[in-house]
Amino acid sequence: MQINGSGGCFEERTYEIEPAVAWQVGLLVAAEMAVKVEARDDEKRLLNGTILSQEKTFFTGKQKQKLFTFSVQGLDQGSCQIILDIRKERIEVYSLKSQNREAMEFFDNFDKKLKEYVSSIICPSCKAKISASVRFCPECGAPVK
Ligand SMILES: [Zn+2]
Numbered sequence: 001m002q003i004n005g006s007g008g009c010f011e012e013r014t015y016e017i018e019p020a021v022a023w024q025v026g027l028l029v030a031a032e033m034a035v036k037v038e039a040r041d042d043e044k045r046l047l048n049g050t051i052l053s054q055e056k057t058f059f060t061g062k063q064k065q066k067l068f069t070f071s072v073q074g075l076d077q078g079s080c081q082i083i084l085d086i087r088k089e090r091i092e093v094y095s096l097k098s099q100n101r102e103a104m105e106f107f108d109n110f111d112k113k114l115k116e117y118v119s120s121i122i123c124p125s126c127k128a129k130i131s132a133s134v135r136f137c138p139e140c141g142a143p144v145k
Contacts, residue, residue: 002100008066008087009100013107017114019045019080022072025117026082029109033102035068045072051086051102064088066102082110 002011015022023045030037030047037049047070052063069085086102119132125142137144 002103008085009103010083010085010087011100011103011107012081012083014075014079014081015114016079017118018078019072019074021114021117022080022082025110025113026070026072028113029106030068030070032109033106035070047071053099053102055099068102070106 002009023042027047030049033051035047035049035051037047039048040046047068049068050065051068053066055064056062057064066086066088069083071083073081073083075081084103084106086100086106088099116131116133120129121132121144122128123130123137123139123142123144125137126140128137128139130137130139130144134144136142
């Protein structure tokens with residue numbers, strides 16, 4: 001479900017993965033998107049911070065800052081809900097254009113990273129099960145193409 005408004009967007013998506021994995025992957029994506037973390041609670045899986053948006057302010061041309069909230073809630077049987085809320089500090093009621101760019105970017109990156117995270121391969125040298133994203137086997141050091 002996606003709700004646009006308030007100069008940003010609120011979105012929740014359900015994933016069939018362990019909440020701990022979603023939390024780790026989400027933290028990686030937030031770091032890549034240069035989210036400035038203000039509060040992080042690993043137990044509740046809640047991250048609060050700010051993100052610079054692509055939009056520039058009309059008068060100064062500076063990049064606008066948006067509030068960023070990311071949270072993972074565990075559901076039944078190894079699935080979880082990801083909640084992302086990105087919005088401006090001040091509500092701009094006159095703006096009708098969609099402002100969900102950052103949220104879209106987050107979920108795009110998340111899906112990509114998750115694929116890397118969960119996909120594993122067999123090392124051609126020692127036959128260990130390793131991540132598909134590594135260049136060298138962490139078990140035996142053999143190069144993995
Ligand atoms: Zn190996």
